[in-house]
Amino acid sequence: MSGLDLIRHGAVAELRLDNPGKLNAFTPDMLAALEAHCAAIERDGALRAVVVTAAPARAFCAGADIAAWSGLAPAEFARHWVRDGHRVFDRLARLSVPSVAAIGAHAFGGGLELAAACDARVMAPGATLALPEAGVGIVPGWSGTQRLVRLIGEPVVKEMALFGRRIDAGRAHAMGFACEVAEEPDAAAFAMAERLAAVSPRAVEVAKYMIHAAVGEDRAAMIEALGGGMAGATADRDEGVAAFAEKRKPNFPGS
Template structure:
């Protein structure tokens, strides 16, 4: 079983998948632990950004095949998928920004976990794939929905239909990854630096960015702009918005609030 531990460093937290001997497979208990960690960090108003990291040499090899192979009937697999997708949805809708530190292979459910995060850091030789087609199935934890929204549809379709693997360098080239690290060892520190940068800004900006992009994903541009105007106005009226504009006028660094909220 892959356990989950949470490390805090000031306003940045790191959720660590701790099952390195088996490349951090994700089972039911892992999903439950991830969900509990997300809720706990949301309740801690000092935390402003979160990194998700895999212990050892992989981010995650994917869903726990040992657990799945023990299922006797359809309902057990269906319940597992529900638990998995519910945990990933918590990350996606969380007010906190999440950065995936993909220090090695992110396969199947491991990649689906990374896709639920807001930003991704990889290294050139990393391997990313949804290989379920090679087992005669399809991804079931959001991979068929999130990947085509982050990659050109044709490339995403190829990866899903054929289970093709792309490298970290290719993921960065395609825009799936936000940052390309020099080595696997540098991925975590680079991801934490990115999270620290997010944490140092106005606390409501990542939260409102996530909700705005999510709410307007299927809107027309005109309808999206209506929602954008409302969000921009709310942020301008917030304490951090007022401080940011005042600091600009006074030619000084803004002093944003240390905790999340208005």
């Protein structure tokens, strides 16, 4: 088993962390599974949303499995563990469908970075957020000093990464990181996801691209995706493709 499962609930995909023996900490197999699942979600045109959940444990996700990276040489750690994890979390963040993290317990290190890669977050009242990497001699490596700063600001990230402070659910909600605090975060997250069945999936997708472009989340790709979608919906595009196939000069209608 990979430790991270993809479960379909009609138009909602569930990404479920399932490594409770290690507090759902990320292993290389889990990173590979997350990347593969994100690719499968993008290919499935029937899906409207993603909910990230975790098997019951004392943590939603305790971060990265220390046993998986502690024996790596510095160059290998930087080139593979950090960069691979960053690429995979970026893949989640840039899904064309919205994602909601259901944080039922503590989200530390990579677990917090995973939640930050989602579009919205629901937290249980007792859940906390932390960046404890300095305690084991490393630094956040999967966007904790980048995407998380854009979401909650430099001072708060410094509190966690430099001074080791934890952020509780109430404060996370007050500063906008958590959109809701709920006794049953999984149910609340699924309710959010299921509301998307009543709205235009294309409008939601384009709105997500526009917002990401505004905050610098892969801005170049977001702008080109928007431009490509606009151009692809024109009669000019149809005429250009037809002319190429028929080996003739195109006669663009300008619409």
